[in-house]
Amino acid sequence: MANEALSKERRDIPAVRPPADILEKDGSYYIVMDMPGVRKQELDISVEKKTLTVQGMTAYPKMEAEKILDNEFENVRYVRQFTLSDVVDKDRIQANLDNGVLKLHMPKVEQMQPKKIEIKAE
């Protein structure tokens, strides 16, 4: 299991559900998630059957030499799962991480062209 592979240190980091927007635009679905502090190497996206899982670790620089005056956020482990419908083409999902925002582009399955059935009349 992937979870077993996580080191103990990682498991001690609190898991957080990142806020997500789900929207439809130009015939595609998009999931947009705020994941500040996550680098590309620390992001893991997988699709298993109908479940899309996004996991990411933040990598904020440590400040050991500093005196902390205010601490409102810390290193977290982002975890979130989505259930995909059949309308989403799972093979063509694209992910783009830009400045702490993950954007998943999920195109719809190409619709089969309506087929005209000709009727031959005697």
Added chain:
Amino acid sequence: MVLDFNTLYDFPRNLERVFDEFWSPLNISQRRFAYPPLNIGEDDDAIYIRAALPGMSLEDVEVTLTEGSLNIKGERKSEEGRYFRQERPTGPFQRIVNLNVRIDREKTRANMKDGLLEIVLPKAEETKPKQISIEVG
């Protein structure tokens, strides 16, 4: 259509958290609800202010330094489209950090990476601790 049941499953815990936060005396200042969340650190040379601002570029954020405070201001805009779910915060925000030391205004710098804004405010020379050697005569 994308379905996500997580919100529903999380509901009892969310409710619990609201009560916990309500009773905790530390949260009277409402700081936890302020946006953006800040980490502030200090050493002998500078004050370091870090803000989690995913998706914002340095140009989108207005950072002004006045005599006694630092002001972080901006607006988070939402994308056009038909929304099924919208959890990411949008709208204008502002936070003011009070500074109790003189800052060397010429050497301040800001940097944005992975959604983390880092502002370094070097302390003015005259406020830094100096070692004074005392000669025993």
